[in-house]
């Protein structure tokens with residue numbers, strides 16, 4: 447039996463209050479959906495509970511950080527203990543070293559790492575570092591890849607930028623993005639031609655090795671390898687933005703999974719253990735260019751603060767201790783979910799593609815296999831909105847956009863997955879019926 451949720455009067459009232467003083471009532475645009483988002487009271491494990499008392503199985507998982515689920519008890523304990531010694535010092539601490547040591551040991555391309563406060567900052571500094579290192583200005587990015595909300599990369603950027611009209615935001619001077627070359631994902635030919643022609647001017651190629659900000663889009667066989675080869679030949683730095691995939695596809699992220707080593711990697715989300723964070727790392731030679739030992743400026747008042755580091759460290763320790771087991775469980779859960787969704791889509795005779803890898807998945811409401819941003823954009827977003835609403839009514843919370851990723855955590859149970867597959871099946875039938 448699929449139970450319908452109760453009402454959302456309290457959220458509606460709260461939203462009407464919020465939008466008076468907060469643009470759109472939300473502090474990040476993707477959190478809004480029509481007619482109003484639910485407001486959260488609390489969350490634990492795989493469940494999130496709204497202020498009307500409705501409980502949802504959560505696949506949004508705060509857009510990626512919560513690989514161990516909401517409210518991991520060890521993180522809560524560790525943070526409580528740390529906070530009683532102070533929340534921020536403006537001086538270095540030992541836990542920052544241990545944190546850096548776990549990261550350098552886990553991620554193949556990182557000898558040295560610097561912590562920031564968000565993924566946006568991490569990619570901004572990674573790009574500056576690459577420009578400083580190569581003394582070149584241009585960068586290449588791919589359609590549908592999101593690298594945070596800063597000027598150089600907010601061009602066909604996927605994520606919230608895809609749902610909310612023009613990806614090119616107002617307020618970005620054309621001069622700022624004239625050094626950003628935009629290419630289609632998974633098109634080796636277009637990439638090699640661009641490198642052939644412009645390679646000497648290009649400082650860096652930045653990409654999400656697995657796109658998680660246009661739904662999930664996997665790299666085709668050979669795509670990452672071709673990029674690695676062409677960039678190496680021209681002295682271009684390769685930046686993998688692993689803010690989502692880092693410590694999600696395995697301890698070494700996508701670079702380990704696909705066995706392709708970038709020059710610089712950006713991390714975020716999971717490594718903060720549910721607190722704000724970002725990081726970028728690479729070889730000693732490249733990273734040594736950062737101030738104070740080098741001439742590329744980079745800084746942050748809250749960077750490496752003991753709360754984010756403690757929380758992150760507590761999660762990374764659990765992941766490294768549980769190494770094989772946790773990632774195996776996530777992969778199996780992901781496969782069960784994706785197979786279930788494919789069966790349900792077929793059963794409902796709905797035009798749908800299920801993309802995913804390990805604990806990331808998305809269903810695209812389109813006929814076309816989704817291998818790039820253009821394919822993703824062929825999805826029926828009106829249908830997706832109705833799908834989203836039906837799931838909410840039945841106690842399942844997926845991100846409110848076709849161009850986001852659903853996340854599994856180690857807290858999701860078999861029962862969660864089975865219920866979800868059943869509910870999604872009924873939702874797919876409903877949206878095709880009328």
Ligand SMILES: *Cc1c(COP(=O)(O)O)cnc(C)c1O
Nearest residue numbers: 564565566592593594687689690
């Ligand atoms: C979320 C995300 C970012 C931005 O991180 P914030 O912490 O939101 O600034 C950058 N790159 C990718 C791939 C992301 O998914």
